[in-house]
Amino acid sequence: MSETKIFNIASIPGDGVGKEVVAAGRQVLEALAAQSGGSFAFEWTEFPWGSDYYAKHGEMMPEEGLDALKGFDAIYFGAVGWENVPDHVSLWGLRLNITQNFDQWANIRPVKFLPGVESPLRRAETAELDWIVVRENSEGEYAGLGGRNLSGRGPGNEVALQTALFTEKGCERIMRFAFDLARTRAVKKVSSVTKSNAQQYGMVLWDDVFRRVALDYPDVQTESVLVDAMSAKFVLKPEDLSVVVASNLNADILSDLGSALAGSLGLAASANLNPERRFPSMFEPVHGSAPDIAGKGISNPIGAIASAALMLDHFGLHDEARRVEAAIAQTTASGHLTRDVGGTATTEDVTEAISAALTATLATV
Missing domain, CATH: 3.40.718.10 (Isopropylmalate Dehydrogenase)
Structure with missing residues (x-):
């Protein structure tokens, strides 16, 4: 049996619904790894940076934070922004601090029209x-x-x-x-x-x-x-x-x-790439921290999960990325939709449905 390829990922859930959707994306990626027959796995290191960290320390991330991130294969980011921190402070203190200093000069944002989403x-x-x-x-x-x-x-x-x-x-x-x-x-x-x-x-x-x-x-x-x-x-x-x-x-x-x-900002994925791979690239949903629904379990995890698919492409796991995208499409087509796209499903409902759909896509992709 060949050696398992380990991908080391820095997880920064950030603020608000960022915590919920990053957890959802990690669940889907772990389900995918469990089906790989041991060919690859993910190791996660979570960093508690964001507006809560700012309230305690007066900064969005520690001064040595960039050095801590340099050695990872990728960064998986949630969202940033909360009422206790001015928006320009939270953005420049965390997200833009990473993208600028890691020269993530190419940002790609696919526009996907999913079945079942009006x-x-x-x-x-x-x-x-x-x-x-x-x-x-x-x-x-x-x-x-x-x-x-x-x-x-x-x-x-x-x-x-x-x-x-x-x-x-x-x-x-x-x-x-x-x-x-x-x-x-x-x-x-x-x-x-x-x-x-x-x-x-x-x-x-x-x-x-x-x-x-x-x-x-x-x-x-x-x-x-x-x-x-x-x-x-x-x-x-x-x-x-x-x-x-x-x-x-x-x-x-x-x-x-x-x-x-x-259909919704909640569907949108993005990748902040350093194409030369001198620094880790960062993958995140396009939506913000959504304070009005944070903690209610109704945020749309698809943007974060689709961002995880972009991260799989970055790792060279192209078939696996297509499986995740197919599982997302199967889930929306079957009517598992969160409130922002006209449904009643919870974050957990959609995440579980996508994880289950990975099994169906295993034989078709």
């Missing part, structure tokens, strides 16, 4: 919709450059500067990532999103780099679309999309729109 988009009833938003994840509008000044001049005179950073290197690497991804898909097309008519420096650089990079991919269709027009296209002509590449802010907003069109 979409508010009428086009979903007749068209086969499936696209991926590729988000530049290290610079752009979230570079953290700027400051607040002149408050000493009295009330009403303070000035805040928020500077977006676009580098040719940063633009090119995320675009090549998007083109390479497009080559693996049935529809080989990349849609670039900017606002270069109004942002004449950073976004025009983005457009220039996109045109140059596209020359190296003559087999891939391209288009450049302004972000407001692309927002309309998500609704009016989503069947025309395959891979959408955009800056940090634009892709963040568009991916949430895509998830809402698919």
Whole structure:
């Protein structure tokens, strides 16, 4: 018998429903490992960082936290944010602290339309919709450059500067990532999103780099679309999309729109990748900490479980990732739906149904 491959994963449940959905994802991954015949297993180390940690220590994670994470194969993240911590403090203190320092420059967010989940988009009833938003994840509008000044001049005179950073290197690497991804898909097309008519420096650089990079991919269709027009296209002509590449802010907003069109933010998965694997990559659902439903056992675990499938792909376990995705689809098709997508199932109900469906997918994938 071959030696069991062990994947060491840092678990950071974070705040609110993050704790519930990370537990659900771990349950599904453990069920998958139990069916592997000993070929692979997961070892978990949980870190209690987040808003509760902030209340005790005055920081979202300890100063040495990044060093503690460096040796893991991946990070499995829940959600961040709570009423005791300002949102910009919680985000920059934990999630962005990790993504920025670990150079997780490629953020992918698939938009999945699942069977049994009603979409508010009428086009979903007749068209086969499936696209991926590729988000530049290290610079752009979230570079953290700027400051607040002149408050000493009295009330009403303070000035805040928020500077977006676009580098040719940063633009090119995320675009090549998007083109390479497009080559693996049935529809080989990349849609670039900017606002270069109004942002004449950073976004025009983005457009220039996109045109140059596209020359190296003559087999891939391209288009450049302004972000407001692309927002309309998500609704009016989503069947025309395959891979959408955009800056940090634009892709963040568009991916949430895509998830809402698919039925709920609770369904949406994401991966924050360091493609060179110099640092561990991080996998997380798109949704937030949802304080209004935290602790009630009704949060949707599918976004976290689908993120676990992206983590399996990162580990090279592609067949296993497809099994998890098939189990999710089987579960929603059978009517196991949480409240956010029109059902009455609990988090535990959906998690158990997906775990059970893994057995059915074992013989079909």
